[in-house]
Amino acid sequence: MNSAPLAASYREVALWQAQVSLPSLDVPTLPAEADAVVVGGGYCGLAAAWTLAQRGRQVVLVEAKALGFGASTRNGGMVIPELKAGPAKLEQQYGSLGRRMFQAVGEAFDFVESLISEHSIACDYQRTGQLYLAHHPRAVAALRAYAEEYAAAGEAVELIDGSDLGNEIGSTVFSAAAVFERTGAVHPARLHQGLVSLASRAGVHLHDFTEVTRLERPKSGGFRVVTRRGAIAARDVIVAANAYIDGLIPRLARRVLPIGSYVIATRPLDPGLADAVSPRRRMFVDTKNFLFYWRLSPDDRMVFGGRKSLGSTTVAEARDYLYRSMVRIHPQLSGLEIEYAWGGDVAMTLDRLPHVGYLDKVLYATGCNGSGVALNTWMGARVGGMVCGDDPPPFAELRHRAIPASGLRRCYLPFVSAWFRFEDRFGLG
Numbered sequence: 383m384n385s386a387p388l389a390a391s392y393r394e395v396a397l398w399q400a401q402v403s404l405p406s407l408d409v410p411t412l413p414a415e416a417d418a419v420v421v422g423g424g425y426c427g428l429a430a431a432w433t434l435a436q437r438g439r440q441v442v443l444v445e446a447k448a449l450g451f452g453a454s455t456r457n458g459g460m461v462i463p464e465l466k467a468g469p470a471k472l473e474q475q476y477g478s479l480g481r482r483m484f485q486a487v488g489e490a491f492d493f494v495e496s497l498i499s500e501h502s503i504a505c506d507y508q509r510t511g512q513l514y515l516a517h518h519p520r521a522v523a524a525l526r527a528y529a530e531e532y533a534a535a536g537e538a539v540e541l542i543d544g545s546d547l548g549n550e551i552g553s554t555v556f557s558a559a560a561v562f563e564r565t566g567a568v569h570p571a572r573l574h575q576g577l578v579s580l581a582s583r584a585g586v587h588l589h590d591f592t593e594v595t596r597l598e599r600p601k602s603g604g605f606r607v608v609t610r611r612g613a614i615a616a617r618d619v620i621v622a623a624n625a626y627i628d629g630l631i632p633r634l635a636r637r638v639l640p641i642g643s644y645v646i647a648t649r650p651l652d653p654g655l656a657d658a659v660s661p662r663r664r665m666f667v668d669t670k671n672f673l674f675y676w677r678l679s680p681d682d683r684m685v686f687g688g689r690k691s692l693g694s695t696t697v698a699e700a701r702d703y704l705y706r707s708m709v710r711i712h713p714q715l716s717g718l719e720i721e722y723a724w725g726g727d728v729a730m731t732l733d734r735l736p737h738v739g740y741l742d743k744v745l746y747a748t749g750c751n752g753s754g755v756a757l758n759t760w761m762g763a764r765v766g767g768m769v770c771g772d773d774p775p776p777f778a779e780l781r782h783r784a785i786p787a788s789g790l791r792r793c794y795l796p797f798v799s800a801w802f803r804f805e806d807r808f809g810l811g
């Protein structure tokens with residue numbers, strides 16, 4: 383088993399976090415009251431708080447750790463308008479709700495693109511397009527059907543194979559790819575910083591290292607939001623904790639499964655090598671259950687992510703596995719030193735769809751299922767709007783089911799992982 387070659391400067395921290403200075407906040411006292419308290423300082427919480435503040439509400443946003451501690455500064459930076467099922471399958475399963483959910487994810491993508499351009503957020507955004515790559519010859523038929531579903535729904539998508547693939551990716555291991563033009567690339571932490579400054583300029587009180595430990599419902603109405611730094615009385619509470627929900631709302635935690643996803647970033651590639659590996663700087667994702675996602679960063683590092691199983695692992699184990707997988711796909715990167723490796727949690731739901739709703743009167747948005755850069759930002763803005771009386775997004779109509787025996791997941795996840803790996807190996811599923 384090959385270990386990854388490590389740069390002398392190797393750190394187990396997200397590349398993106400290392401490239402920005404996380405905002406340090408200078409707001410010593412926690413307000414005693416607010417119209418609304420938003421819990422969680424990622425894309426979703428910031429977009430919710432910003433929306434509320436723009437509409438004249440007094441808003442306090444509280445984050446347990448540093449602002450941007452969660453997935454919002456650890457992700458792959460792929461802005462993808464996707465749910466885990468294509469438009470036809472969604473409609474078949476959910477009828478008109480399926481159609482509206484598909485429209486919503488397109489809206490989420492447009493929302494983030496225009497947010498970035500209207501507010502000149504310097505986050506290296508590029509409309510790159512995405513290659514969805516068949517990892518096995520048996521996966522091609524399903525990929526073709528998937529691409530056809532999108533094309534029928536009006537999306538710009540094309541199935542390519544053979545020599546056309548060589549113009550798109552410096553790899554010979556894939557049988558075919560669907561090229562989706564409507565995908566972008568972003569520097570995740572710079573996008574996050576942009577949202578922090580939008581929220582702050584709109585008047586949101588931002589408090590980092592302020593974990594909410596309890597949400598009480600006084601008889602007089604509203605909430606008493608108890609944090610490690612004091613309590614805030616508020617009429618409304620939005621919880622935007624996604625995979626990091628932990629024990630704050632046990633009923634919500636039973637509906638969200640946090641699964642680790644891991645990423646490595648190499649040293650910057652020489653320009654010739656970068657062009658050979660990714661001539662058009664597309665976002666790359668493969669069709670496996672345990673999929674890989676990879677791209678070049680704005681400074682031309684290979685950023686390669688995925689996971690080997692649903693179980694827990696260390697960053698070092700995940701790093702070596704990802705390095706071997708990257709080199710199998712791109713042998714020309716063999717020996718390239720790894721400078722950063724990190725992990726973060728994605729929020730899986732039973733139906734693999736995002737959810738918005740109320741539990742114990744608390745409004746929440748969750749369930750990125752690995753694709754939340756656009757969706758969770760947009761859902762944040764939508765739940766902010768709901769507090770002001772706007773209609774909920776379509777995901778609020780879904781029944782948010784608890785994950786069966788979620789307390790026993792350590793026992794059953796290894797079996798699910800083994801089955802997924804079997805399917806991946808033989809191109810089934």
Ligand SMILES: Cc1cc2nc3c(=O)[nH]c(=O)nc-3n(C[C@H](O)[C@H](O)[C@H](O)COP(=O)(O)OP(=O)(O)OC[C@H]3O[C@@H](n4cnc5c(N)ncnc54)[C@H](O)[C@@H]3O)c2cc1C
Binds near residue numbers: 444595624645725726
């Ligand atoms: C490794 C990785 C790669 C990914 N790649 C992509 C990708 O390429 N494209 C894509 O679309 N999506 C991707 N995602 C998903 C995407 O990053 C998330 O959907 C999105 O960032 C979620 O934003 P959020 O604001 O909802 O949650 P987060 O950014 O996770 O923020 C939640 C915050 O809530 C805080 N919190 C929790 N409990 C409390 C409490 N009690 N009190 C106060 N604060 C609390 C946490 O500390 C955390 O900072 C990836 C995720 C990971 C982990």
